[in-house]
Amino acid sequence: MMPLSVKLNPAISEAAEVLEKAVRSRRFVVAVGDCRVDYEGRASSTLDWGDRVTMIKQDGSVLVHRPVGYEPVNWQPPRCLVKVSIEDPGALVITASRNQPRETISIEFREITLLATGNLHDPGEFALHVTEEQMKRAILTAPELVEEGLKPLEAEKSLGEAGFTDIYAEDNRGNLVVVEIKRNAATKDAVLQLQRYLETLRTTVGRPIRGIVAAPQLRKGAQPLLESLRLEFVMVPPEKCFMVLKSRRDMKLSYFLT
Amino acid sequence: MMPLSVKLNPAISEAAEVLEKAVRSRRFVVAVGDCRVDYEGRASSTLDWGDRVTMIKQDGSVLVHRPVGYEPVNWQPPRCLVKVSIEDPGALVITASRNQPRETISIEFREITLLATGNLHDPGEFALHVTEEQMKRAILTAPELVEEGLKPLEAEKSLGEAGFTDIYAEDNRGNLVVVEIKRNAATKDAVLQLQRYLETLRTTVGRPIRGIVAAPQLRKGAQPLLESLRLEFVMVPPEKCFMVLKSRRDMKLSYFLT
DNA sequence: CCTTTCAGTTAGTTA
DNA sequence: TAACTAAGTGAAAGG
Secondary structure, eight states: OOOOEEEESOOHHHHHHHHHHHHHTTOEEEEEEEEEEEEESSSEEEEEEEEEEEEEOTTSOEEEEOSSOSSOSEEEOSSOEEEEEESSTTOEEEEEEETTTTEEEEEEEEEEEEEEEEOOOOOOOEEEESOHHHHHHHHHHOGGGTOTTOEEEEESOBOGGGOBOSEEEEOTTSOEEEEEEOSSOBOHHHHHHHHHHHHHHHHHOOSOEEEEEEESOBOTTHHHHHHHTTOEEEEOOHHHHHHHHHHHHHHHHHHHHO | OOOOEEEESOOHHHHHHHHHHHHHTTOEEEEEEEEEEEEESSSEEEEEEEEEEEEEOTTSOEEEEOSSOSSOSEEEOSSOEEEEEESSTTOEEEEEEETTTTEEEEEEEEEEEEEEEEOOOOOOOEEEEOOHHHHHHHHHHOGGGTOTTOEEEEESOBOGGGOBOSEEEEOTTSOEEEEEEOSSOBOHHHHHHHHHHHHHHHHHOOSOEEEEEEESOBOTTHHHHHHHTTOEEEEOOHHHHHHHHHHHHHHHHHHHHO
16 A cells, blocks of 8 residues: 555644645545544534544545544544644644535644554455345345245335335235335334335225235334234344345356356 | 554564554554455445554444545444454454344454554543434423414323323413424424324324424425325424523523622 | 434435 | 435433
8 A cells, every 4th residue: 555644743733734735635634632623514512622533534524533432423424625724823723514514523633643644545345245135135036035925026116105115026815915124123113114005005906915024033012013003024034135145146156157 | 642652564463462452451543554354243244455444442442444435334333352363474353243243343454554552531521512302492491483372281291102292282272282303304204203193192182283393494205294194394493492592501601690 | 131212323226 | 416215323211
């Protein structure tokens, strides 16, 4: 990778110079130091003096991280305008703003311990397996994951106002079946969503319709609701979906190999 | 602040030593380098080689940031177990795992450009203003934000199964009023939630009941639903709430000062 | 500990 | 661009 420019305990004026240049040429910045942060936008916040890690990313994202916790305490999303200035002598201020919504954070440093800037080269592909989308593909590929004899008619049937069903199918006794897929334990909300789909469909379709929640698990609180609405739950473990997708990939592979 | 220990382009073995010690004594770690990441847990993911910034926080959180985007590409929440090991010579691996749910990420470095460790001292207080809670307090303080003559009866009236209303009030014609507050543009969901409250209330209360969504804005898609359910929308800008809370704070202050 | 709800949610997809 | 929905959502509050 390209070498980083690293300054230890730079003077505020020197830090400003380096930062200014890095921001202008859209380089990555990591700054560790004693700062305070103000935010004004959808809400507003203040954060008093303390040691934090600030990152300015190559797309203009700005993140301020405290020494604990998963989330940044303050931030600005990609494509914001970053400016560097010296307000008082001895006070370096980074301002990051965007419109729509109009938001600004300003980070004021009174001491910078570490300032590293450089170009990070990251071409690596990221792949996340078994999302809800993939569960749907798996069920469309192998409907027996939900029920033997299930025949998918449409994925994502539109119901106008009410939204989209995950899977719209037919069982082997001629009932229509709406399948609502969740990759996590299904909540009441999932059950209510399915119910809304069914209500909408029943106003336009004369045939009997079943509603099935397909998920790895059903939340305790969702069980009574499910029963009272006469809906069904089928456990579909993500691993099985993964196997289906994997075997499909393997088939494809063998198809190309033979 | 306590000085950072900073290594530039350390050998993998030296980096492992420094990291191991830092993790053991729960110090903050920032590492910039060429790595790949695997994750296995609720889902699973792989990330190929590239330059990233990895932080290990003092509470055990682990974050891997690509050079773009707000979110970490991989992470582990606070209180996970972090281990450092050398797998192949020239390959440093950081493993972070937790139970409940059982999850692991492993970060394999083949090159480390910058390794900084130290104790960050961050006592600064963080204050976020005008949350939904504060909007509620503002409306309870100044009900005219919603409607002239509105008299709050209860905040958070419990409706059993159906949840809690934000504000339960009475208008100047003797109607009951349920106010649903959103700090952002109100969605269909907000309208449906309000509708559920009203349905529940109407089974037990004989008086006419109005339902009002109080929010800075109403989402377009929520408008027809609102009308069809005969509910109302009142625009309540967060700035006005902020002013009400501010003036209340000022009053309190003057109360203490006089 | 489990469940519910909110978030300055962010991010992705589609009309 | 706006709206809608999922997320390895995370975090807080309540039972």
